[in-house]
Amino acid sequence: MPRLPRKFLFDESEPGIYHCVNRCVRRAFLCGTDPNTGECFEHRKLALQERLAFLAGQLGVDILGFAVLSNHIHVVARNRPDIV
Secondary structure, eight states: OOOOOGGSSTTTTSOOOEEEEEEOGGGOOSSSTTTOOOBOOTHHHHHHHHHHHEEEEHHHEEEEEEEESSSSOOOOOOOOTTTO
16 A cells, blocks of 8 residues: 655644654765765764754754764754744
8 A cells, every 4th residue: 555645644734743864865975984085074064953953943843853974864853833
C-alpha cells in the first residue's frame, strides 16, 4: 500500500513536533574533513546554525534541537501556526 501524501500526514493548523533529517548526496561532506580530498568543511557548521535560526524566525518554527554531522543534519522542530 502506498504512503499518504505529506499534506495528509499532519494538520498545518495544529502545533506539532517533527524530527527532520537531511543528508548530502553522493557521499559528499557537509562538515568535518573529507577523507578523499583532505579538505576541511568545519566552517559550514556555524553558517548552517545561523541559517537555521534565520529561517526559523521567518517561517514560524521553533528549533528544539539540532545536530550537524559530517554528511547530514538532524533538526527537531515545532511548527507555530499561532504566529503565522
